[in-house]
Amino acid sequence: MFSITERDLAATIDHAILKPELTRADVDAELDIAAEWRVFSVCVRPSDIAHAVERLAGTGVNVGTVIGFPHGTTSSAAKVAEVRQALADGAVEFDMVINIGALRSGFDDAVVADIQAVVAAAAGKATKVILETSLLDDEQIARGSRLTEAGGADFVKTSTGFAGGGATVPHVELMRSSVGPDVQVKASGGVRSYADALAMLAAGATRLGTSGSAVILGEARRVDAGEQASGAVDTSSY
Template structure:
């Protein structure tokens, strides 16, 4: 069972809701710094600000590309990626071209991923499949195309498509890709129990806005207290 610190090192704290004000963003960045998560995943327009505010905390800043629908052109995704890196992002989470994947246009999907990977110039790239919109065959194929495109992670969900990570989908993705590709479970990871289950299924990174709930419970477990199984129903 991971310690609080070990669990924090798996978390990308999501700060992506479109309605968030600057004060809301500040509060979330402070949570990320307080709990020592691996990174925050912020809206593209918040990258430079987040980098500045988190300077010296050890929390990395990531962002999203083609978010949340994945339907922007490859050229637009490439431009977004380059701008994100210029603004200080350390990692990017791109949304796959979902319609192309569902249509069986594998070359289109792989080329889209590969172009973002090349634009990222060695920075970590995670590919969001949006598993709630896919069947198992499409999830397997999307995972293979993620690997073929040279990305570092295959990721379940944006959290904005009416469904999130599930244990069967995380397990399927882990079984499909080789050891060189990691799995990120995102969307609906709201409790300590959720986090442990996703890690057990094969995820190595977790996307959540429920970091304080998850890590607060991990701290109680570290202290020898019984897990409450509490869930923050408002978490992404």
């Protein structure tokens, strides 16, 4: 059975703080959760980057953001501008949404060029490409994964969490098998419990996007202490 310590599990988590209705107080509460549990990073709305960097200073938690979110249909120039502003504000990771319509249309060259533009603008910082798997069939998921690799991105990612559905074990396995070892897989959308997290990691994900970090890591802490995992699911959404 796949197992992982609380500390190692925390190092895989990008704590998602992306809901449009969040107030500054809500954002601060989530940033404090990320700091308390010492997750790898937070993934915040672009307008929250500078504040998150300031609030998390000294905690060891990285700050990432989203690009072309949530639909992926903004122009490459607009995505590049978003990355440049995010860099200036202190973000160190960028989760871009692929141009979903272009991928579904078979416009592979345009998809690759869009990814390459964002990767170049990121200037060596980690770039993750969100496929939005709930809107794609298996062929499109596999092809989108390969195009992500061709574009030079560091990760291929399942979902925004805002289009219905979310990460599934078969999709993570398909994405993992479609790219080489230099491209990692991020599972996001619906990863809300310790059992979910273990399943995604066992399927080949190396990073998890979730707003349920406290639930997941609290369960991991109990398992580390010798208690049996409950499999309880957090009802919050990514």
